Amino acid sequence: MVNFNKKIDRSENDSRKWAGRKSYFGREDLLPMWVADMDIEAPSIVIEALKNKADQKIFGYTMENEGYIGSLVNWVEKKHGYKLFCDRIAHSPTVVTSLNLLIKTLTNEGDNITIQSPTYPQFVKQIKSNNRKVMINKLIEKEDGYEIDFIDFEEKIKNSVVFILCNPHNPTGRVWTREELSKIAEICVKYDVKIISDEIHSDLILNGKHLPIASLGKQVELLVYTCLSSTKTFNLAGIQSSFVVFPTTREKESFVEELSLIGVHEPNSFCMDMVISAYNHGEEWLEELIDHLRGNIEFAIDYIGRNIPQIKVKKPEATYLLWLDLREYRLSDEKLKGRLVEDGGLALTMGGAFMGSGFARMNIACPRYMLEDGLERLKKTFG
Numbered sequence: 001m002v003n004f005n006k007k008i009d010r011s012e013n014d015s016r017k018w019a020g021r022k023s024y025f026g027r028e029d030l031l032p033m034w035v036a037d038m039d040i041e042a043p044s045i046v047i048e049a050l051k052n053k054a055d056q057k058i059f060g061y062t063m064e065n066e067g068y069i070g071s072l073v074n075w076v077e078k079k080h081g082y083k084l085f086c087d088r089i090a091h092s093p094t095v096v097t098s099l100n101l102l103i104k105t106l107t108n109e110g111d112n113i114t115i116q117s118p119t120y121p122q123f124v125k126q127i128k129s130n131n132r133k134v135m136i137n138k139l140i141e142k143e144d145g146y147e148i149d150f151i152d153f154e155e156k157i158k159n160s161v162v163f164i165l166c167n168p169h170n171p172t173g174r175v176w177t178r179e180e181l182s183k184i185a186e187i188c189v190k191y192d193v194k195i196i197s198d199e200i201h202s203d204l205i206l207n208g209k210h211l212p213i214a215s216l217g218k219q220v221e222l223l224v225y226t227c228l229s230s231t232k233t234f235n236l237a238g239i240q241s242s243f244v245v246f247p248t249t250r251e252k253e254s255f256v257e258e259l260s261l262i263g264v265h266e267p268n269s270f271c272m273d274m275v276i277s278a279y280n281h282g283e284e285w286l287e288e289l290i291d292h293l294r295g296n297i298e299f300a301i302d303y304i305g306r307n308i309p310q311i312k313v314k315k316p317e318a319t320y321l322l323w324l325d326l327r328e329y330r331l332s333d334e335k336l337k338g339r340l341v342e343d344g345g346l347a348l349t350m351g352g353a354f355m356g357s358g359f360a361r362m363n364i365a366c367p368r369y370m371l372e373d374g375l376e377r378l379k380k381t382f383g
């Protein structure tokens with residue numbers, strides 16, 4: 001059994017979440033529950049693989065080996081029941097790199113790209129920085145969670161070239177159902193709109209099953225560019241590795257060519273061994289992690305319900321992120337952030353960053369003692 005409640009120390013870890021407190025929040029003494037990585041050690045099997053790599057002592061230019069892409073193919077088939085083709089998969093350093101290049105290659109300046117709000121901030125950033133236009137399909141808040149407004153979705157898709165799907169969804173934690181994904185697919189096929197499907201959170205399903213949108217049939221598969229990564233799943237973001245699954249080999253090849261033009265097509269020395277060990281031997285660790293995350297979520301929701309009932313929070317179906325509704329306080333994001341920092345000593349990501357003002361995102365992927373501390377700080381701020 002892995003001990004996910006072990007005391008951790010990231011003071012020398014060059015972690016954005018911890019070392020970035022001063023520059024992002026103005027203070028160093030905050031409990032950081034913001035950046036979406038885990039305050040949890042990576043699987044020991046992966047650490048072993050990295051040590052073995054370091055023991056090779058030479059870190060020259062690399063070349064992709066078969067096992068690297070193969071480990072992803074096996075993983076996706078085993079976990080999500082979807083068979084990928086090796087020759088349609090490209091390595092990419094990060095999902096954000098892929099979003100940027102896919103937007104550049106699939107659209108032209110001035111084109112409309114639809115996203116759903118609240119949204120992962122990089123979607124907006126990448127669209128705008130490439131001089132494309134952001135079309136927002138606002139998710140509808142219902143008693144038991146967020147839903148898609150399909151009438152508005154179709155209106156937006158009709159006028160778009162690309163739709164960026166986030167499945168599972170950050171920050172709401174929704175796992176889109178087969179019915180919802182089929183409807184998305186049907187509308188995108190109808191208007192011949194390509195789908196960039198960011199499925200980075202797909203291994204972190206707490207309730208339900210992940211369904212890759214590309215698996216819903218040939219017609220939609222030809223429109224889908226799926227971004228996947230082991231780094232969110234196994235807490236390896238600092239080493240960087242991700243994949244894009246393309247509809248055709250030709251498109252994969254031109255993407256690799258684009259990556260090579262900016263010199264980031266070769267996996268770094270550590271990432272291949274890291275990914276192979278995680279995908280080939282990390283399943284048991286992941287199952288235990290998911291149990292830990294479920295436990296933390298239950299604990300947090302129960303605590304908030306009993307101690308700070310003004311904060312509304314729904315149980316996420318995936319991810320380790322709680323989307324806290326702080327609108328009852330009727331304060332601006334700036335004021336909410338100020339209170340969290342000054343009164344509670346807590347660093348959360350404010351909702352405005354996700355086009356969700358009045359909310360805050362709390363990362364609960366940490367040992368229980370840290371979660372308890374974070375919840376007490378939340379209570380101190382708002383209780």
Ligand SMILES: Cc1ncc(COP(=O)(O)O)c(C=O)c1O
Pocket residue numbers: 036093094095096097120166170198200201229231237241242
């Ligand atoms: C939906 C989503 N996509 C992409 C990323 C970033 O992925 P990468 O580190 O591979 O760029 C994140 C990180 O939080 C995310 O939540």
